[in-house]
Amino acid sequence: MSRYVAAEIEAKWQNAWAGAESFKAVRDESKPKYYVLEMFPYPSGKLHMGHVRNYTMGDVVARYKISTGHNVLHPMGFDAFGMPAENAAMASGGHPKDWTYSNIDTMVDQMKPLGLSLDWSRMFATCDPEYYGQQQALFLDMLDSDLVYRKNAVVNWDPVDMTVLANEQVENGRGWRSGALVERRELTQWFFKISDMSEELLSALDTLENWPAKVRLMQENWIGKSRGLQFSFERTDGAEPITVYTTRPDTLMGASFVGISPDHPIAKALEADNPEVADFIAECRKGGTTEEAIETGEKLGLDTGIRVKHPLNPDWELPVWIANFILMDYGTGAIFACPAHDQRDLDFCRKYDLPVVDTFLALDDPKPVENEAFVPPKTEKVKWLNHFAGLDVATGEEAIAATIGKAESEGWGTGVTKYRLRDWGLSRQRYWGCPIPVVHCEKCGVVPEKKENLPIELPYDEGGKPIDFSVPGNPLDRHPTWRDCACPSCGAPAQRETDTMDTFVDSSWYFARFTAPRATTPTDMAEAEYWMNVDQYIGGIEHAILHLLYSRFFARAMHITGHLPAKSKEPFDALFTQGMVTHAIFQTTGDNGRPVYHYPADVEDRDGKTVLKTTGEAVEVIPSAKMSKSKNNVVDPVDIITSYGADTARWFVLSDSPPERDVEWTASGAEAAYKHLNRVWNLCDKIGAMDPDAKGQGDEDLLREMHKAIRDVTLGVESFGFNASIAKLYAFTNVLAKSKAGAAAQKQAIMTLAQLMSPMTPHLAEDIWAHQGGEGLIINAPWPVADEAMLVEANVTLPIQINGKRRGEISVPADMTKEEVEKLVLAHEAVTRALDGAQPKKLIVVPGRIVNVVI
RNA sequence: GCCCGCGUGGUGGAAUGGUAGACACAGGGGACUUAAAAUCCCUAGGCCGAGAGGCCGUGCCGGUUCGAGUCCGGCCGCGGGUACCA
Numbered sequence: 001m002s003r004y005v006a007a008e009i010e011a012k013w014q015n016a017w018a019g020a021e022s023f024k025a026v027r028d029e030s031k032p033k034y035y036v037l038e039m040f041p042y043p044s045g046k047l048h049m050g051h052v053r054n055y056t057m058g059d060v061v062a063r064y065k066i067s068t069g070h071n072v073l074h075p076m077g078f079d080a081f082g083m084p085a086e087n088a089a090m091a092s093g094g095h096p097k098d099w100t101y102s103n104i105d106t107m108v109d110q111m112k113p114l115g116l117s118l119d120w121s122r123m124f125a126t127c128d129p130e131y132y133g134q135q136q137a138l139f140l141d142m143l144d145s146d147l148v149y150r151k152n153a154v155v156n157w158d159p160v161d162m163t164v165l166a167n168e169q170v171e172n173g174r175g176w177r178s179g180a181l182v183e184r185r186e187l188t189q190w191f192f193k194i195s196d197m198s199e200e201l202l203s204a205l206d207t208l209e210n211w212p213a214k215v216r217l218m219q220e221n222w223i224g225k226s227r228g229l230q231f232s233f234e235r236t237d238g239a240e241p242i243t244v245y246t247t248r249p250d251t252l253m254g255a256s257f258v259g260i261s262p263d264h265p266i267a268k269a270l271e272a273d274n275p276e277v278a279d280f281i282a283e284c285r286k287g288g289t290t291e292e293a294i295e296t297g298e299k300l301g302l303d304t305g306i307r308v309k310h311p312l313n314p315d316w317e318l319p320v321w322i323a324n325f326i327l328m329d330y331g332t333g334a335i336f337a338c339p340a341h342d343q344r345d346l347d348f349c350r351k352y353d354l355p356v357v358d359t360f361l362a363l364d365d366p367k368p369v370e371n372e373a374f375v376p377p378k379t380e381k382v383k384w385l386n387h388f389a390g391l392d393v394a395t396g397e398e399a400i401a402a403t404i405g406k407a408e409s410e411g412w413g414t415g416v417t418k419y420r421l422r423d424w425g426l427s428r429q430r431y432w433g434c435p436i437p438v439v440h441c442e443k444c445g446v447v448p449e450k451k452e453n454l455p456i457e458l459p460y461d462e463g464g465k466p467i468d469f470s471v472p473g474n475p476l477d478r479h480p481t482w483r484d485c486a487c488p489s490c491g492a493p494a495q496r497e498t499d500t501m502d503t504f505v506d507s508s509w510y511f512a513r514f515t516a517p518r519a520t521t522p523t524d525m526a527e528a529e530y531w532m533n534v535d536q537y538i539g540g541i542e543h544a545i546l547h548l549l550y551s552r553f554f555a556r557a558m559h560i561t562g563h564l565p566a567k568s569k570e571p572f573d574a575l576f577t578q579g580m581v582t583h584a585i586f587q588t589t590g591d592n593g594r595p596v597y598h599y600p601a602d603v604e605d606r607d608g609k610t611v612l613k614t615t616g617e618a619v620e621v622i623p624s625a626k627m628s629k630s631k632n633n634v635v636d637p638v639d640i641i642t643s644y645g646a647d648t649a650r651w652f653v654l655s656d657s658p659p660e661r662d663v664e665w666t667a668s669g670a671e672a673a674y675k676h677l678n679r680v681w682n683l684c685d686k687i688g689a690m691d692p693d694a695k696g697q698g699d700e701d702l703l704r705e706m707h708k709a710i711r712d713v714t715l716g717v718e719s720f721g722f723n724a725s726i727a728k729l730y731a732f733t734n735v736l737a738k739s740k741a742g743a744a745a746q747k748q749a750i751m752t753l754a755q756l757m758s759p760m761t762p763h764l765a766e767d768i769w770a771h772q773g774g775e776g777l778i779i780n781a782p783w784p785v786a787d788e789a790m791l792v793e794a795n796v797t798l799p800i801q802i803n804g805k806r807r808g809e810i811s812v813p814a815d816m817t818k819e820e821v822e823k824l825v826l827a828h829e830a831v832t833r834a835l836d837g838a839q840p841k842k843l844i845v846v847p848g849r850i851v852n853v854v855i
Numbered sequence: 856g857c858c859c860g861c862g863u864g865g866u867g868g869a870a871u872g873g874u875a876g877a878c879a880c881a882g883g884g885g886a887c888u889u890a891a892a893a894u895c896c897c898u899a900g901g902c903c904g905a906g907a908g909g910c911c912g913u914g915c916c917g918g919u920u921c922g923a924g925u926c927c928g929g930c931c932g933c934g935g936g937u938a939c940c941a
Contacts, residue, residue: 042941082941155939166939214859218936221858291937295856325856344856421938428939503941542935544859549938656867656879660860668880669867675893676879682894727869727878734878799874804922806874844921850873854921 004681006645010763014115022066022779023117025073027530034070035531036062037511039539039547040077043125044084045103047110050540052637053653055116057578057722058538060654060759062117064717067758067783073531075514076111076118078104080125081132081433082503083166089469096432096469097460100127110638114646115762117779122517126506131513132434133455134522135505139437140448141561147193150446153425154263154289157185161472164429170288177472184285189427190436190499194553198223198419201552210574212660215544222545224420229404230332231413233258233308236317242266242308245331245418249407250399251338253386254359256349258308258320259301259335263328266320270304277302277322284324299348300324311412312388323348329422343373360384363393424550426502431458431467431475433500441487441494450488456496474498507547508554511537511571512564523563532568541577541660548575576720579661644674647761651677654722654760676730677764680753683737684768687750690743699745705735706749707790713756714786722760729757747772752784800825801852802834810851818845825851 017023038058041051055076062074085096104125111118124131142148156165160178164187169176194201202223205216229249232241242258260267262284270277280302287293301323310316318336325344326335337345339356349356350371358368360382376382378396389402407413427436435456437449449456459482461467467475476482476498487494509522515531516524539547555571558564564571640649652673709732716725736749751772758765758778769778793814798821800808808830812821822843825831831840831853842854 039941044941079941084940164939167937168940170939218859222936222938224858289939292856295937297856424938430939502939504938507941540935540941541860542941545936546938547941658868661868672880679894723868723878730878797874801873801922804873804920809874842921844873846873850922852873852921 002681002685004678004764006647006677006763007642009767010113010115010646013763013766014112016766016777017115017117017779020777022777023062023072023074023119024121025071025075025119025531027527028071029530031069031071033073033531034062034065034536035073035515035534036065036536037075037514037534037538039537039543040079040507040510041107042082042084043078043080043100043103043107045106047107047637049637049653051111052114052649053659054538054540054578055111055114056650056653056760057576057659057720058536059114059116059650059762060717060722061536061538063759063762063779064783066117066779067755067781069782072117073514074117074119075122075517076116076120077123077510077514077517078107078125078127079503079507079510080104080127081500081506083430083432085432086430086469093469095460095466097127097458100125100432113641114637114650117762122514124513124517126434126503126510127432129455129457130518131510132506133457134513134519135434135501135509136437136449136454136456137451138509138522138558138561138563139501139505140451140454141563142192142557143438143448145557145560147557147560148190149193150188150190151423152186153189153191154184154186155189155429156289157183158472159183163472163474167288167290170290170293173287173293181286182288184287184289187427187429189425192424192426192553192557194424194550195419195421197553197556198225198421200556201421201549202419204552204570207570208572208575211572212575212577215541215548215575215577218544219549222421222549226418226420227400227404228331228416228418229407229413230416231311231407233311233318233336234314236307236309239306242320242334243332244334244336245416246336248338248341248396248400249403249413250387250389250396251341251359252310252312252336252403253388254338254340254357255310255318255336256339256345256354256356257337258318259323259326259337260304260320261326261328261333262322262324264322264326264333266304266306267322270322277304280322284322294325294327297324299344299351301348301352303352319354321352330420331418339373340369341373341375343375346371346373358385359387360399424502424504424553426505427499428502429474429477429498430500431469433503434506435476436497436499436501438497439485439487439494440497441490441492443492444487444489444494447487447489447494453488476500504546504550505554508550509558511551512555512558512568521563522558525563525565528563528568529565532564532571534572536574536576537572538576538578541579544577548572576659578659579657640670644670645677645763647677647764648674651726651761655726656723658723659720676733677761679737680733680757680764680768683733684750684754684771687743687746688771690746692743692747694743696740696742696745698739699741702736702739702741702745702749704790705732706752707786708732709756710752710784710786711791714783717759725756726760729753732756754778755781755784796848798848799850800828800830801850802831803855804852807831807834814848818847821845821847821851825853 036058038054058074062072065072080100085100088094088099089096126132139148156167156170158165158175158178158180160180161175165175165182170182173182174180175182202220202225205219208216226247228245228247230243230245232243234241242260244258262281267277267281271281284300287297301321304320304322306320307317308320310318326333337348338359339346339349340358346356356369362374362376363381363383366383381393381395383393384391384399389406391399391402404415408415435458437454437456439447439449441447459479462475463480469475483495483498485494485496511534512523512528512532516527551571555564556569559566559569637649648670652670655673656669709728712728713725716722716728732753736753739746750768751774754765754768755778766778774781795811796814797809797811799806800810808828810824810828812824822845834855840853840855844852
């Protein structure tokens with residue numbers, strides 16, 4: 001008997017696929033195409049189990065589609081710009097470029113043994129000048145089409161390191177290196193006009209039927225369409241009125257104050273000559289720029305002394321406050337506060353002793369607001385107090401509509417639609433990104449670079465010496481020569497833009513580039529026309545909003561600029577979001593009270609308790625934590641492949657959890673997967689050794705089970721139920737192992753089993769196929785089809801419930817009529833006993849499923 | 856804070872509103888073996904019962920339904936996102 005040696009067969013079949021160019025994607029109009037794409041990785045330098053799971057899922061889809069006659073495009077690349085490369089250079093010297101390319105080499109070496117059906121000839125990294133040069137060309141076309149512009153925007157500023165910080169570099173309001181309190185600072189930056197497409201990006205979500213509903217919902221909320229009223233408050237000092245936008249104009253009679261953003265023009269004007277306001281605004285500028293920091297931070301306000309008139313009652317004056325939670329980016333940067341029906345406004349008013357006026361009360365419990373704002377759903381009827389549009393009992397929705405109508409007819413306000421979605425700021429004050437291809441000329445201003453000068457490459461050195469990344473800030477900004485250039489327009493000495501692009505730009509069009517990765521234009525329309533759209537996109541739920549929304553915007557922009565066909569405005573036909581790979585954390589408490597994390601290899605179970613191998617100290621086990629280097633709970637796929645083989649790793653990451661959920665990596669689970677593959681191997685060996693003419697019993701039973709397996713496994717693969725497919729494969733393997741059927745039936749069964757396993761464990765499948773004398777490669781064999789006639793069941797088991805509780809069962813022919821079933825049920829012993837001569841109140845027969853007797 | 860998910864045996868999980876716990880791991884028992892490993896067989900939610908069987912049970916509280924893990928409302932806990940992490 002032979003032994004299952006994964007390393008041997010895996011290398012053998014990977015060579016066979018390479019030799020046959022099985023995965024090289026070539027445009028072929030005679031075949032239906034299928035483009036499957038997994039979100040490409042950041043080259044961190046180490047492949048982790050999450051990658052293995054992600055790519056294995058894509059591989060299952062790709063191989064299945066090849067078997068069903070599709071011309072498959074399954075490419076891979078690297079999202080290679082970004083901060084970790086610069087951080088590494090800062091921490092340990094070296095160059096971001098060297099670090100990145102060396103990591104890419106390592107990761108490719110780690111990925112290849114997985115046996116993925118990738119067309120490696122299409123590989124690229126976004127930091128290849130060949131790629132980012134085309135991205136610069138795209139940028140110029142977008143500039144030309146008025147999709148890009150410049151404006152001021154705030155960044156996190158570290159006043160000690162004198163550098164811009166990313167949000168993740170701000171820890172509790174302080175810079176991660178300097179520890180200095182971070183400030184908000186304004187810079188002139190580049191923006192994509194994504195907000196112009198708000199309505200289009202929102203309404204097109206309805207067409208994305210094969211996207212998870214939760215992703216569409218998240219994007220809908222993110223775009224945040226709202227209908228409200230825009231109107232102005234007259235100032236008592238006669239100065240320019242203050243325009244506000246509100247989604248709850250119905251609560252205008254409960255207005256307590258008018259609030260403006262610290263970045264509002266009025267606030268800025270006061271800042272210049274009022275030291276108290278200047279101090280307050282300086283205070284507001286402390287802290288980070290994130291929505292979370294602003295929303296959870298302490299709410300601060302300052303009375304400006306300005307007074308405005310209530311639009312419905314000129315005798316009613318309201319104070320104008322500057323409040324740190326009002327965003328200049330949303331609406332008009334000014335609001336009116338109605339504390340009775342907004343918790344944040346209420347907290348603010350209680351803190352600063354401002355009035356709280358109820359505008360409506362609950363019908364069932366009409367008591368005034370104290371310290372909890374009354375915020376019922378807008379669809380709930382409430383009792384209005386003194387409503388200016390004459391309402392008494394009405395819902396919020398009705399009141400809003402009536403208010404907008406009244407304001408418009410009286411001419412003091414306008415109903416407007418607004419979106420929460422802001423324009424996409426793409427400027428980054430960093431080195432390791434795609435340079436923005438524009439030039440600043442004293443005479444001509446901002447001038448686009450000429451396309452023939454692209455790519456504008458990043459400089460590797462500065463003045464013949466390696467760039468010093470230990471100095472904070474942007475090396476491009478202080479580079480002695482790189483900035484200097486001739487103005488593309490007038491030829492005078494000018495300076496390059498030193499901002500680089502947000503790395504989300506890189507990942508917003510790579511899927512299009514894969515269709516023609518070496519083209520000398522961003523895309524090749526003939527190739528894009530054939531290969532687009534991505535039929536199945538697979539990646540993490542963490543990208544539900546930004547990456548996917550930006551890609552949807554970019555696809556539209558690329559259509560406008562002539563780089564993608566109209567059909568690609570929505571580039572991803574189907575989306576699947578997979579869960580993470582998790583692993584238990586083993587922790588003890590150190591002398592200083594801080595947790596100490598232990599590697600899985602350093603702990604063991606003794607008498608049902610988890611302890612340290614060395615000392616026997618009890619270890620706390622935290623299950624299902626995201627794998628993280630700092631928690632010492634990372635399992636290296638390379639180790640798994642070395643000990644068990646790629647097929648085992650692939651089988652395991654698919655087997656235990658539904659793909660959309662997290663999967664817990666356990667050593668015993670991997671061991672079990674390996675054992676099972678051995679079992680299949682041995683089964684193949686045993687069947688191969690049978691006398692080909694040997695007869696047996698139960699041929700038909702075996703083949704019926706085989707056809708059921710074909711049906712169930714296929715359904716699982718098509719619906720991303722890989723764990724269900726694998727459960728069925730386990731069950732069918734058990735049936736086959738116990739079968740006494742003849743040699744011919746068993747051989748047919750094992751070959752079909754190999755085919756059904758081939759998307760998950762392709763190497764083992766090829767080997768079984770070859771061993772059983774299958775023709776050619778299994779990857780080229782057509783997918784098996786279930787024979788409907790073999791799937792029909794003659795009898796069904798119907799559980800009998802009495803008042804919803806299972807009390808017995810009957811077995812009946814599948815086609816038995818309802819009436820006959822009822823008769824049998826009423827005669828059933830459990831039913832007669834429960835009825836005790838009485839008539840049932842109700843008898844429910846669900847054909848083929850269940851019977852319920854209500855007594 | 857806000858938006859979106861998730862929560863089922865000792866463990867990972869299965870279950871178009873229709874027999875809760877498929878399939879697997881760990882466990883227990885057994886076969887084979889001088890022994891061990893490997894392999895194979897049986898068992899297995901909890902409680903009560905000799906058994907037949909009964910009661911309880913899908914994070915918590917309530918609702919809809921002949922019937923709820925599944926649908927609805929309210930909580931609790933965990934995870935993702937929150938526009939410069941990718």
